[in-house]
Amino acid sequence: MSARGLKIVFCLINVLLMMIGMVLVGLGIWVVSDGDGVLQLARLGYDGNYDEVSKAGLLEVASSIAIVEGSIMILLAVLAFCGVGQESKCFLALYAGILAVLILLQVVIIVLTSIMRVRVHDNLRQALKESIKTEYEGFTDSKKKFSLAMDRAQVLFSCCGVDSYNEFNATATNWKDRTSLKIPKTCCKLDREKYLDNTEFVFVNKTCARILNPKFSNIDKACHGDIQQWLDDRVVATLALTVVFAGIQIFGAIFACCIVRALRYK
Numbered sequence: 116m117s118a119r120g121l122k123i124v125f126c127l128i129n130v131l132l133m134m135i136g137m138v139l140v141g142l143g144i145w146v147v148s149d150g151d152g153v154l155q156l157a158r159l160g161y162d163g164n165y166d167e168v169s170k171a172g173l174l175e176v177a178s179s180i181a182i183v184e185g186s187i188m189i190l191l192a193v194l195a196f197c198g199v200g201q202e203s204k205c206f207l208a209l210y211a212g213i214l215a216v217l218i219l220l221q222v223v224i225i226v227l228t229s230i231m232r233v234r235v236h237d238n239l240r241q242a243l244k245e246s247i248k249t250e251y252e253g254f255t256d257s258k259k260k261f262s263l264a265m266d267r268a269q270v271l272f273s274c275c276g277v278d279s280y281n282e283f284n285a286t287a288t289n290w291k292d293r294t295s296l297k298i299p300k301t302c303c304k305l306d307r308e309k310y311l312d313n314t315e316f317v318f319v320n321k322t323c324a325r326i327l328n329p330k331f332s333n334i335d336k337a338c339h340g341d342i343q344q345w346l347d348d349r350v351v352a353t354l355a356l357t358v359v360f361a362g363i364q365i366f367g368a369i370f371a372c373c374i375v376r377a378l379r380y381k
Contacts, residue, residue: 118269119176120204121370121374121377122374124370125194125195125199125370125374126347126369127195128363128366128367128370129192129195129367130192131363132188132191132192132216132360132363132364132367133188133189133192134214134367135185135188135356135360135363136184136186136187136188136189136192136360137183137189137357138185138187138354138356139182139184139185139188139200139203139219139357139360140181140185140186140189142178142181142352142356143179143180143182143353144178144182144184144185144244146175146349146353147175147178147179147182148180153264153267153268153271153342153345154175154264155261155263156214156239156243156261156264156265156268156325156342156346157259160202163164169346169362171172175226175352176227177227177231178266180220180223180224180227180358181266181320181353183324184217184220184221184224187213187217187243187350188217188364191210191213191214191217192361194206194209194210195207195210195367195371196212198210200277202378204375204379207230207371207374207375207378208371208375210367210371211371211372211375214364214367214371215279215362215368217250218361218365218368219358220356221360221361222361224353224354224357225354225357225361228350228353228354228357229354231350232347232348232350232351232354235343235346235347235350236343236347239339239342239343239345239346240277240278240343243265243277243338243342244277244278244282244286246261246265247265247282247283247286247287248286248287248288249288250262250289251265251287251289251290251299252289252290252291252301253266253268253283253287253290253291253292253299253301254291254374259289260271262289265338266299266301267301267311268338268341268342268345268367269299269302269333269338270301270302270305270307270311270339271307271311272336272338272341272342273307273333273334273336274302274333274337274338274341274346274370275298275302275332275333275334275336275338275339276302276337277337277338277339278296278337278339279300279337280298280332280334281304282297283298283299283302284297285326292324295323296324297324297325297327298323298324298332298334300316300318300323300324301374302323302324302332302333302334303316303318303319303320303323303324303331303333304318304319304320304323304330304331304332304333305317305319307329316329319330319331327372327376
């Protein structure tokens with residue numbers, strides 16, 4: 116391929132990398148910002164239990180790396196265009212070197228997200244059940260991050276309990292309403308938008324937490340499957356985009372080296 120052809124292909128690759136870099140930043144922000152308030156349920160530790168709330172989970176770490184890498188890639192694409200435009204071997208060599216480091220970061224993201232996916236599938240159900248026993252309080256102003264996340268998950272997915280609504284009365288020792296209510300209020304059918312936006316309870320029937328009736332509550336649907344799917348969707352999206360990004364970056368590094376070689380013999 117001629118030097119001109121190499122430059123054209125190289126520029127197209129970097130336009131693509133810049134676009135994917137923007138998507139990667141957006142994806143990372145989407146995961147870390149956690150508009151649904153469920154990300155706490157992804158903080159599974161190596162022992163299959165939840166990590167301390169002050170620690171970031173693997174999904175958050177991978178997403179933060181994705182934001183940094185996507186931002187660097189956008190700037191790096193600008194460097195690539197400058198290198199090609201000025202036919203600067205120094206710029207192009209620097210581009211290839213930084214790109215090699217970014218490819219290694221991609222490997223880190225892929226490993227972290229793969230570990231996260233396996234951990235979710237292996238440990239999520241038991242971790243949720245154990246945390247309901249010790250962490251669930253059911254208060255909208257609870258200091259327990261798990262309790263708040265579980266309540267939001269129950270409203271978001273219109274479900275109740277990990278596998279059964281009976282888990283709360285049977286095992287949730289910190290749920291103070293267990294003596295007066297059959298299920299948490301977030302297991303009731305209510306105005307989902309008002310709860311998720313303002314933590315405001317607007318029930319279909321105000322007796323839903325005391326008198327069990329599937330017409331007014333979500334006792335006939337467990338939460339485990341939806342929570343796992345919510346987490347898995349984000350892990351898979353991060354993993355898939357990262358793999359594609361790494362593949363294109365490899366081509367970018369190869370073409371940068373080819374252009375440097377062509378300029379050397381020009």
